[in-house]
Amino acid sequence: MHTLSILGSTGSIGTQSLEVARRRGYRILALAAGRNLSLLQEQVREFRPELVSVDSSVYQEAKDLLPETRVVTDPGEVAAFPAEIVVGAIPGLAGLAPTRIALERGAAVALANKESMVVAGPLMWDLVGQSGGRISPVDSEHSALYQCLAGEQLSEVRELVITASGGPFRTGPEDLSEVTPEMALKHPTWAMGAKVTIDSSTLMNKGLEVLEAHYLYGLPLEQVGVVVHPQSIIHALVRFQDGNLKAHLGPPNMQLPIQYGIDGAPHGMRFAGDVHAAPRHPAPFTDFPLARTLEIFEPDRDRFPCLDLAYAAGRMGKVAPVVLNAADEIAVEAFLQKKIRYTDIARVIEQVLQECPDQKLGWDAIFEVDAWARTRTRELLWD
Ligand SMILES: NC(=O)C1=CN([C@@H]2O[C@H](COP(=O)(O)OP(=O)(O)OC[C@H]3O[C@@H](n4cnc5c(N)ncnc54)[C@H](OP(=O)(O)O)[C@@H]3O)[C@@H](O)[C@H]2O)C=CC1
Ligand SMILES: CC(=O)[C@@H](O)[C@H](O)COP(=O)(O)O
Numbered sequence: 001m002h003t004l005s006i007l008g009s010t011g012s013i014g015t016q017s018l019e020v021a022r023r024r025g026y027r028i029l030a031l032a033a034g035r036n037l038s039l040l041q042e043q044v045r046e047f048r049p050e051l052v053s054v055d056s057s058v059y060q061e062a063k064d065l066l067p068e069t070r071v072v073t074d075p076g077e078v079a080a081f082p083a084e085i086v087v088g089a090i091p092g093l094a095g096l097a098p099t100r101i102a103l104e105r106g107a108a109v110a111l112a113n114k115e116s117m118v119v120a121g122p123l124m125w126d127l128v129g130q131s132g133g134r135i136s137p138v139d140s141e142h143s144a145l146y147q148c149l150a151g152e153q154l155s156e157v158r159e160l161v162i163t164a165s166g167g168p169f170r171t172g173p174e175d176l177s178e179v180t181p182e183m184a185l186k187h188p189t190w191a192m193g194a195k196v197t198i199d200s201s202t203l204m205n206k207g208l209e210v211l212e213a214h215y216l217y218g219l220p221l222e223q224v225g226v227v228v229h230p231q232s233i234i235h236a237l238v239r240f241q242d243g244n245l246k247a248h249l250g251p252p253n254m255q256l257p258i259q260y261g262i263d264g265a266p267h268g269m270r271f272a273g274d275v276h277a278a279p280r281h282p283a284p285f286t287d288f289p290l291a292r293t294l295e296i297f298e299p300d301r302d303r304f305p306c307l308d309l310a311y312a313a314g315r316m317g318k319v320a321p322v323v324l325n326a327a328d329e330i331a332v333e334a335f336l337q338k339k340i341r342y343t344d345i346a347r348v349i350e351q352v353l354q355e356c357p358d359q360k361l362g363w364d365a366i367f368e369v370d371a372w373a374r375t376r377t378r379e380l381l382w383d
């Protein structure tokens, strides 16, 4: 039986990962949550982890609620706990440190937290090389690319193409300055956490995913493209040098890439190794009308400048993706709190990126530059 720990267990990816674990019969060793103690309590009752971490603001309450479980406040301790597979699903830069710890001890990481690959991709691969750990993408487009690339030579790939739903504002309004958080949180095809949902609406999610694909698969940025596909059924395509194009299609249900990421994590293939000993319990088949029209459009790069800001950060390289990510995290949070306008998000990210320090990528540099970029974003927004 595989052993699993989940970083971000009370979130959208975390809860769906637990559904996969339940179906596959995996043993849950440790869970990292934030403040949602009522859900964590249910998870502990069902899965009996040995260790949980919670936000420090709810530590005492968690200890009282979970008297039989070891409770800590550092998700890094959950990542360090000796599970074979760690699902990385804490959003933002907060997910990086625990992911690093899991990779350092040689765990297989099923990675949903795209931000850690965006800010630290080359360093994460160094860790994999040193520890024998593994990274399996859970992000739907990157899982789709992984599946299209299985058995292929990267040298024969001409282009990786990921799809974007286009978000709730794909067809309007033309002027986005009056958009509210309530409007932006209505994703047309996926139910996800707030940060990634706002990023989807600005196309920053796709920009981060371009960088994620670039660092995951090691292809130059010019060979990573984006198309808008409102149905979210085609998740990615790979164009080969010989002209052939492979696409990955599936219903918009994250349990499929999560399941593939978890099962593929230690072995790099579907349902491999000793999990074959158990009967196969696939994710439930959802209603999936293959006969429907599948549309593909070019992204509107003028109305959604975040996409090109991400390409720009990728071309700048070094710590520029750290700055992009930090500015975006602060701006999205401020927008959700109704402190800034929707259109301020792209504006401030562009400004902070222009001031990006010329610093080599390294673990210390990431945390230093991240702190600088957060402060600078706040200054530009409010001073
Ligand atoms: N949701 C999706 O379908 C997809 C998500 N992703 C990526 O997966 C990651 C997770 O997204 P999603 O599940 O939607 O996010 P959610 O907001 O739904 O969940 C976040 C989880 O992380 C916990 N958490 C938040 N901040 C911290 C912190 N600072 N320290 C410890 N725990 C914390 C939350 O705890 P609590 O709620 O208890 O406070 C919760 O368990 C993101 O990086 C996202 O981009 C990628 C593809 C698809
Ligand atoms: C489910 C998933 O992988 C999300 O990252 C999704 O891609 C968001 O939708 P958008 O295509 O609108 O960004």
Ligand SMILES: [Mn+2]
Pocket: 139, 140, 141, 209
């Ligand atoms: Mn995605």
